[in-house]
Amino acid sequence: MTFPSVPGHTHAHVLDSDGNPVITTSGLTKIYGADRSRGREVTALDGVDLHVREGEVYGVIGQSGAGKSSLIRCVNLLERPTAGTVTVAGQDLTALAGRGPRAGKELRQARSRIGMVFQHFNLLSSRTVQDNVELPLEILGRSGKERSRKAFELLDLVGLADKAKAYPAQLSGGQKQRVGIARALAGDPKVLLSDEATSALDPETTRSVLQLLRDLNRQLGLTVLLITHEMDVVKSICDSAALMEQGRIVESGTVSELLATPGSELASALFPVGGEATDADRTVVDVTFQGEAATQPVISQLSRTYNIDISILGAAIDTVGGLQVGRMRIELPGRYEDNVVPIGFLREQGLRIDVLGQEPVLLKEGARP
Amino acid sequence: MTWSETQPLLSQACWDTLYMVGWSTLIAVVGGLPLGILLVLTDRGGLLQNVFANRVIGQIVNVARSMPFIILMVALMTFTRWITGTTIGREAAIVPLAIGAIPFFARLVETAVREVDGGLVEAVQSMGGNTWTVVRKVLVPESLPSLISSTTTTIVALIGYSAMAGTVGAGGLGDIAIRYGYQRFETELMWITVAILAVVISVIQFAGDYAARSLHRRGGRFGAAPRLRLLKPEEPPTADVGKVA
Numbered sequence: 049m050t051f052p053s054v055p056g057h058t059h060a061h062v063l064d065s066d067g068n069p070v071i072t073t074s075g076l077t078k079i080y081g082a083d084r085s086r087g088r089e090v091t092a093l094d095g096v097d098l099h100v101r102e103g104e105v106y107g108v109i110g111q112s113g114a115g116k117s118s119l120i121r122c123v124n125l126l127e128r129p130t131a132g133t134v135t136v137a138g139q140d141l142t143a144l145a146g147r148g149p150r151a152g153k154e155l156r157q158a159r160s161r162i163g164m165v166f167q168h169f170n171l172l173s174s175r176t177v178q179d180n181v182e183l184p185l186e187i188l189g190r191s192g193k194e195r196s197r198k199a200f201e202l203l204d205l206v207g208l209a210d211k212a213k214a215y216p217a218q219l220s221g222g223q224k225q226r227v228g229i230a231r232a233l234a235g236d237p238k239v240l241l242s243d244e245a246t247s248a249l250d251p252e253t254t255r256s257v258l259q260l261l262r263d264l265n266r267q268l269g270l271t272v273l274l275i276t277h278e279m280d281v282v283k284s285i286c287d288s289a290a291l292m293e294q295g296r297i298v299e300s301g302t303v304s305e306l307l308a309t310p311g312s313e314l315a316s317a318l319f320p321v322g323g324e325a326t327d328a329d330r331t332v333v334d335v336t337f338q339g340e341a342a343t344q345p346v347i348s349q350l351s352r353t354y355n356i357d358i359s360i361l362g363a364a365i366d367t368v369g370g371l372q373v374g375r376m377r378i379e380l381p382g383r384y385e386d387n388v389v390p391i392g393f394l395r396e397q398g399l400r401i402d403v404l405g406q407e408p409v410l411l412k413e414g415a416r417p
Numbered sequence: 418m419t420w421s422e423t424q425p426l427l428s429q430a431c432w433d434t435l436y437m438v439g440w441s442t443l444i445a446v447v448g449g450l451p452l453g454i455l456l457v458l459t460d461r462g463g464l465l466q467n468v469f470a471n472r473v474i475g476q477i478v479n480v481a482r483s484m485p486f487i488i489l490m491v492a493l494m495t496f497t498r499w500i501t502g503t504t505i506g507r508e509a510a511i512v513p514l515a516i517g518a519i520p521f522f523a524r525l526v527e528t529a530v531r532e533v534d535g536g537l538v539e540a541v542q543s544m545g546g547n548t549w550t551v552v553r554k555v556l557v558p559e560s561l562p563s564l565i566s567s568t569t570t571t572i573v574a575l576i577g578y579s580a581m582a583g584t585v586g587a588g589g590l591g592d593i594a595i596r597y598g599y600q601r602f603e604t605e606l607m608w609i610t611v612a613i614l615a616v617v618i619s620v621i622q623f624a625g626d627y628a629a630r631s632l633h634r635r636g637g638r639f640g641a642a643p644r645l646r647l648l649k650p651e652e653p654p655t656a657d658v659g660k661v662a
Contacts, residue, residue, distance in 0.1 A: 124543055150464070150548065160545030170540035174558040174632075183554060184544040235544070 069135075070239055070271045071100035071123060076132035078118045078295075092118035093129070094295035100288070102238075105265050105272040107282040109314070110292030116275035119292070120243050123273065124162045125155060136162060137238055160188055163232030167244035169224040171216040177203065177227050178212040184234040202230040206260060222253035229260060233268075240264070242274035246281060254278075258285050279317050283368050289314055303368055307336055308400050315400070318368050323361025323377040325404070330379050331387045332361065336400040337374035346397050347378065354390045356380060423606060426593065431613065433507055433588040438575045440511045445518035445571055450564075452478070452519065453526025454552060464538070464548045478520040486578045489517050490585060510587035514578055522571045529563030530556050562632040569625025573618055590614055 078093040092115045100106040110116050121127040123134055125141050133142045136158065144155040151159070171180050181199040190198070203209045206226040216224055225245060232240055242261065246254040262285045264270050276282065282289045282303075290300035291314045299306065299314050306315045315336065325332045335346075351358050363376040380387045384403060394401050452474065458464050459471040484492075490513040494504045497512040537555045546554065557564070580591020590610045598607020 126539055126542055151542070156545040156547060158545075159543055162543070164540070164543040166536060166540060168534075168536050170534070170536040172537060172555065172559060174561060183541070186554070187541070187544050187546045187550055241543075 068102040069099050070102045070137055071098065071106075071273055072133075072135045073098040073119075073123070074133050076119070076122055076134065077130045078115075078122060078127060079130045091295050093122065093132075095132070096292075096295070096297055098290065098297065098300075100271060100273050102271055103265070103269050104287040105262065105274065105285050107286035107289045108273070108275045108292055108297075109277065109279065109282050109289060110275075111277060114292040115295040116277075116292055117243065118295075120241050120273065120275050123241055124159050124164060125151065160184065160235045161237050161239075163235065163237040163240040165225065165228045165232050165240065165242050165245045167247050169216070169221075169228045169248075171224055171227055171231075173216055175215075176212065177208065177214050177216065177219070180216065180227055181231045181234055184231060188235060198234060199230075202233055203227075205233075205264075206230045220253070221249050222257060225249065225253075225257050226260065229257075229264070233264070233270075238269075238271060240270050240272045242272060244276060245274065247276065247278065254281070255284070261285060282314075283318050283366075289318075304338060304371055307338055307368065307371070307373055310400055310402055316402070319364070319366060319373060319375050321362045321364055321375045321377045323379075325361075325379060326359070329383060330381060331384050331391075332404040333378050333380060333387075333391060333394070334402040334404065335376045335378060335394060336402075337376075338371060344397065346394065346399065347376075350390055350393060353393065356390060423609075426597075427590075427609065427613065430588055430590045430593045430610070431617075433592075434576065434579055434590045434617075437507055437510050437514060437579050437582060437587060437589060438572060441514035441518055441575055441579075442568070442572050444511070444515035445522045445575070446568060448515070448519040449522030449571075450526055450557075452523035454530055454556060456523065456527040457530045457556070458548065458552075464551060478523055481517070481520040482524065484517070486513070486517050487581050487584065489513050490581065505586040507582075507587045510579070510582035510585055510589075514575055514582065517578060518571055518575055521574060522567060525567035525570060526564065529560040529567055532563060533559045562629040565625055565629040565632065569622060569629075572621050572625075576614065576618060576621075590617075 074097050076093050076096040080090040080092060081088060096119060108116050108119060118127055122129045125145055128145060133140055139158055141158055144158060178199045181202055182195040185195040185198060203212055206229055208223060208226050246257050249257060258281060261272055265272050286303060288302045289306060290297045299312055306312045309315060321334060347358060359379045361377040361379055365374045380390060391401060391403060456474055459467040461468060493513045493516060497509050498504050500512050501508045503509050533556055537559060538551050541551050541555050579589050582589055583592025583595055590613060594607045594610040597603045
């Protein structure tokens with residue numbers, strides 16, 4: 049499967065499609081209630097293949113019950129997958145798991161190298177902010193001096209150096225999540241898992257926490273796997289995204305790949321554009337531009353070449369995952385059959401074209417081969 | 418009886434009560450705390466899930482708790498003699514008092530520990546902590562205010578039980594009230610012991626509540642609070658509060 053070439057855009061953080069995979073899951077399946085003879089079985093994950101590359105922010109989006117939570121918990125084996133494998137930083141965690149329900153030493157060591165932040169922060173209310181950040185270091189058996197040095201360094205990084213002696217109950221939601229992030233980074237992880245980290249926060253706090261995650265991703269080269277039900281989260285910080293439905297990944301890829309994939313639900317949701325057809329005898333086409341394609345005068349070329357009148361129903365330009373993206377909904381006179389040639393012309397320009405009411409060329413499937 | 422006669426009687430009785438209750442509380446806490454935590458850990462979905470062990474421990478606790486103290490005291494006489502070498506006196510009363518209080522305290526511990534938010538356990542596991550780390554760093558410190566309240570309740574209950582310890586010649590305030598106040602019609606003496614008991618219980622209850630509350634204030638909200646916190650105006654409730662089943 050090939051993608052229309054995207055003229056070199058200016059995004060500074062472009063990832064090469066064959067980057068080093070840091071998190072790989074293959075055939076990951078989780079069935080609840082499978083071990084019990086009676087009671088209904090619930091399939092939370094149904095053969096999930098996920099590839100998260102080094103240094104990227106990867107968002108998994110889906111509705112409640114889609115299996116996102118199970119997925120992220122299977123990555124550090126807080127949940128035991130029923131089948132399939134999880135590899136993090138070259139280490140097969142499923143092989144470390146052992147048999148019993150308890151985590152063996154090797155698995156616990158592997159977990160300590162994976163940071164995790166939670167929707168409800170999960171800070172210990174009996175400990176100060178500093179002591180909360182030191183907790184993972186206590187588990188790692190670091191000395192008191194080293195712990196407090198590291199804790200101050202991390203609290204400074206998340207902008208809460210002055211709150212070291214406060215208790216979590218004295219902090220706002222956004223501050224608590226910053227402490228949660230500092231705590232997750234205490235073991236110098238290469239990978240950060242974020243379980244709906246901003247879902248309990250108001251929009252403004254959400255933005256600042258996402259910005260922090262983005263900065264950490266850039267400064268520390270931290271790979272972030274996040275799950276969310278908010279499209280805005282994917283839009284503002286993700287390099288790659290996957291859409292989850294009923295325990296399966298139905299679409300995945302880098303944001304630019306997704307935007308270039310005709311019929312991508314994620315792309316349409318990331319960047320919706322409005323406008324209804326004015327007449328039944330007209331063809332409505334969504335045109336998505338990326339990077340330099342946005343500067344080409346394609347619409348006027350189309351109009352002149354085929355001598356047709358084009359009305360613009362809606363248009364917008366936005367930044368999605370650090371990419372400049374333009375989207376336009378245009379209306380051509382005549383039915384789809386009359387417009388095959390002009391639409392072909394637009395496709396040749398390397399634009400993503402979706403014709404409303406027509407089946408997309410590619411049906412829903414992973415954008416990546 | 419004159420005051421010069423009753424005064425040493427009462428102070429000895431006070432001391433006997435505190436001695437018995439003090440030791441038996443200590444033993445009840447040492448024995449009941451791990452038992453209560455074990456009841457939570459071995460339960461279905463617990464970190465050390467073991468349904469069989471959970472049932473056995475639960476059953477032992479239930480039977481011991483439903484046993485009337487006076488019967489427990491008689492039933493345990495052989496055991497008491499084996500431990501202390503005698504079945505009468507203060508030391509002999511400590512054995513049944515402690516054994517009666519262990520399951521009582523264990524149930525209170527179980528309730529307190531269950532209140533700890535499961536998310537905290539998950540957080541420590543995600544850092545690479547084992548079950549022992551979870552117990553030490555999360556379950557005990559996070560439920561400490563409730564554990565202190567449970568200890569207070571246990572002490573007060575033990576003061577009540579210790580009134581029956583007079584039947585094995587252990588003395589104490591309850592014994593004075595029955596032997597002098599009731600059997601010898603020394604009504605004033607009975608009321609004095611009642612007053613002393615009321616003061617002792619009030620002081621213990623106050624101290625316990627104070628300790629629990631000062632920890633609460635420091636640590637903020639406990640128990641169901643993580644869920645309720647969502648209802649605060651600056652944190653609007655989200656559609657995705659529950660975990661995926």
